[in-house]
Amino acid sequence: MTVQDVDRSGFTEQWERWHRAKEEVLAGPHGFLAITSLRWPGPRPERYDDAPGAWSVVDGHVVVELDDGEELTVGGTTVRGRYDFGVVAERDSVYAGFGAAVVEVAKRGGHDILRPRHPDNPLRTGFTGTPAYAPDPRWVREARFVPYDVPLPVTVGAAVEGLEHVYDSPGQVEFDVDGATYRLTVFNGSRPGALMALFTDATSGVTTYAANRSLQIDPPDADGRVSLDFNRAANLPCAYTDLATCPLPPAGNRLPFPVEAGERIPLERGGQV
Incomplete structure (x- = not known):
């Protein structure tokens, strides 16, 4: 098939559907534009201002310690107190919800990371x-x-x-x-x-x-x-x-x-x- 044979209208419509679908994922409520910080938890528990709990990595396990009144939803289950996410595999992500937001627990390049995602992040709400x-x-x-x-x-x-x-x-x-x-x-x-x-x-x-x-x-x-x-x-x-x-x-x-x-x-x- 040559370029002259292409249905340009159909070609453009297919491209527009692809681009629209990609933008919807990017700018979704918990898409990449909703990320408010990139955190690198270490051996000592540390609190962050955009996610509940104190976070650390213990023996390769990502662990959060939630204070009274704090909770997360992991896999549809509400968790309180100390919660162990286990060993997160390279390029995997686990999402824990709190209110309208989530925190992504992931491993990239051999490092455990946290990325809170808030729907009201200005980068997302201002995206056009x-x-x-x-x-x-x-x-x-x-x-x-x-x-x-x-x-x-x-x-x-x-x-x-x-x-x-x-x-x-x-x-x-x-x-x-x-x-x-x-x-x-x-x-x-x-x-x-x-x-x-x-x-x-x-x-x-x-x-x-x-x-x-x-x-x-x-x-x-x-x-x-x-x-x-x-x-x-x-x-x-x-x-x-x-x-x-x-x-x-x-x-x-x-x-x-x-x-x-x-x-x-x-x-x-x-x-x-």
Whole structure:
């Protein structure tokens, strides 16, 4: 199928549904825009002004000690006094509710973290949407998935200084632009068999967020073919808030040409409509 064959109206409508759904998650009552702080609990109990209880990490377990009159809801159960969240797995999150808010208990880069999320956070209530390039079928590129013999552990940096993430990469995707061939290292995507690329390009720090954008990729077909729809190049939460621990792209995932497609710098970071 050529660009001329594309139903542009339908293409735009599908993109708008994707973008609207992504914005709804981001700006949901407990989405990333609702985060009010990023905490790093240690061995001594510590209280914070945006979540109940005194928090600590004891023998690898995240523990909260709630005073009289304080309570949390975990998995539908109200807890009081001392509560042990156990060992939280890497990249997992547990949410404990209090009033209209929740506190996220998570592990990122081997560190236990807490992120209270309040629906009335000004970053959320003031959010009006993310600028983006107009969807254009010319930015849908056919590509080839080039798998590794075995998944390769790849260490990448993070939006938070001093933090690192390690992901297993199943391979690379290879594609052509203006007669030149490029490769992006990919990680596992959000559903079985799917892939995800983190990348920057010549627009990064100019019209798109400097640190990273992500691209979800449908599973390869039987011949290893995949489609890269750069119209869906998406901002990660760190594009909006310093309270996110987003991974940075792997070395080599900087495209030397401008990808003038997908989401642009958020208004909250000085972007333009």
